[in-house]
Amino acid sequence: MAFLIDVEVSRGALEIAVAFDVGPGVTALFGPSGAGKTSILNMIAGILRPARGRIVADGVVMFDSTAHVDLPTQRRGVGYVFQDDRLFPHLSVRGNLTYGYRLVPPDRRYVHPTEVVPLLGLTNLMDRRPATLSGGEQQRVAIGRALLTSPRVLLLDEPLSSLDANRKAEIMPYLERLAGQLRVPMIYVTHDFREVERLARRVVHLAAGRVVRIEETAAASTSHR
């Protein structure tokens, strides 16, 4: 399992230049606002084009500036849970969950509704519209929808930041279960170290568009205190 990211881009005044690799389990991108965390996810997803660099997942080159490779977003196989609510308002929860699932060739599916729906506690919400769900429920649907594309990597951009403390406490166990049970590598962006401690195996510390250091979580937790 090799997932390599080595990219450079400038976003206004911020020069982002980062290189790190991602292994199995949860890798956290941790740092203050404006460190370039979301931009890094967008480059991995093919939403933001790096000025220079390489992104390789599972031996598949998604982006390579010297070889002029730039796979379009829909062919990267990247699941993305956005910071803001982006559920499709005209589809039911079921419609949202299966939107990407139906586009994955059956032999490439390794995540299925039968496991994800109960895991995320969505069984009784399947026929509802997103607008009738609470913030926490919406975020669970968004996580399920991204997972069901059987992604090579799951990107989570501060999935808890828009939720209040109770909702966070409601989602956290689901995320822990995902991290423990599914084989999907996850890149988890956050500025809250408590989330890092509970979920991540590795932490990439970012500041002002640079990697400050990369640590395994046990070590990261001690140095933070």
Added chain:
Amino acid sequence: MLEISPADWEALRLSLKVGFWSVAGSLPLGFALAYVFSRYTFPLKSVLNAIVHLPLVLPPVVTGFALLLLFGNRGPLGHLLSAVFGITIAFRWTGAAVAAAIMGLPLMVRAMRLSIDAVDRRLETAAWTLGASRWRTFRTITLPLSLPGIIAGAILSFAKSFGEFGATITFVSNIPGETRTVPIAIYSLLQSPGGETSALYLAGISVLVSLAAILGAEMVERRLSTRVHTV
């Protein structure tokens, strides 16, 4: 007492036919224009936008005159149509539909553009990350989310087409059974002695159709948008 003459029925049927074909013919163009205006910037965009909206402010007789110059038998486009396809639209009901379509286009494009503007583009990005191609994203996200505006635009354009007068009479004249639509029939009835009663019926029908169109467009917009945003 309520009696509608065969000639009035004919005018009504003709107006409905002109309205239908005007909308059916201009819908793809109208949607394409609305989409391009909403999503792209390009040189001369404001000029193209002004041209589409011109019939809204231009005296209709001028639009009709321009159509006559272009599509008349000696006009460049009219000559081309008859030479290549053997089609003549001047002084035919098809010409009335073309005039109506051009007069209705600004209303259609406006309603559609507003609803395409309102589609959250972040939802399209989300669809790409779920594996949807640009075309699939358009079909499954953009199109259904802008549907209320598309229907409203079509209804408004139909209402405009149903009652278009100035450009139509200038371009295709006033031929009973061919180009004498409801408004032109009303005008003709008012020119002849004793036509007021018939004119009144047709006027009443026009009011009903227009009212139904506006209410219908509003209802469709409200129904579909609440369906999207709640249950």
